[in-house]
Amino acid sequence: MKSLFYFILVSLLVFTSCKKDASNPISPSEDASTVTYSGKVYHTVKIGNQTWMKENLDVGVMIQSTTNSSNNGVIEKYCFNNDPLFCKSFGGFYQWDEVMQYVTSEKTQGICPKDWHIPTISEFETLKSNVNNDCNALKAEGQGTESGVGTNTSGFSALLAGRRFDNGSFEQLFYETIFWSSKEVDSLAAYNMSLWSRGNDLTKFRDSKKSGFSIRCIKDE
Numbered sequence: 001m002k003s004l005f006y007f008i009l010v011s012l013l014v015f016t017s018c019k020k021d022a023s024n025p026i027s028p029s030e031d032a033s034t035v036t037y038s039g040k041v042y043h044t045v046k047i048g049n050q051t052w053m054k055e056n057l058d059v060g061v062m063i064q065s066t067t068n069s070s071n072n073g074v075i076e077k078y079c080f081n082n083d084p085l086f087c088k089s090f091g092g093f094y095q096w097d098e099v100m101q102y103v104t105s106e107k108t109q110g111i112c113p114k115d116w117h118i119p120t121i122s123e124f125e126t127l128k129s130n131v132n133n134d135c136n137a138l139k140a141e142g143q144g145t146e147s148g149v150g151t152n153t154s155g156f157s158a159l160l161a162g163r164r165f166d167n168g169s170f171e172q173l174f175y176e177t178i179f180w181s182s183k184e185v186d187s188l189a190a191y192n193m194s195l196w197s198r199g200n201d202l203t204k205f206r207d208s209k210k211s212g213f214s215i216r217c218i219k220d221e
Helices: 002-017 086-089 120-131
Strands: 034-037 040-047 052-055 175-186 189-196 202-208
Touching: 040 120, 052 175, 120 189, 120 202
Parallel strands: none
Antiparallel strands: 034 040, 040 052, 175 189, 189 202
């Protein structure tokens, strides 16, 4: 029964995220550019002078949530509730060191495809400025509640994917989505940017590098 519920939930999310947004001139089903990476097609969107992927990265081999990723030459990801179906709709969660491929230089390629990189905090701030601080414009339609309902007028199409805590637990599906930046705090923590279900902001936080968050790649330009 639990597996059936997950299947229905993910199927509904795929349908919702693929709806045409009439307010956005760039649609995955029409004239959007695409990037094929590790066997999966990602759509792209131009927001201001930036080019972003419209989907969270989903690359690598799933490991169990209680296991830390390691520098072994294999990209390792987490899927919400250890269910691969969730990665297909929401993308994977990654620990910061794995995202960065064990370097600490800002704007590094990390696990992104060639000619793309892990965003900097300043690039996220530019994204926020490009939507005039109306961060509901970054959320897919049907995501968020109250003052945080997504309009997706930017085409960024963010889903409230939840998170993996550094203790291995998964929480906050439909409540928030968190994107790693390439900015390190110290040997234990790094910065990220978060969208919330009931708010209209893209907010900077610092978290343990062992946490598992989503990745949006940005094009080298």
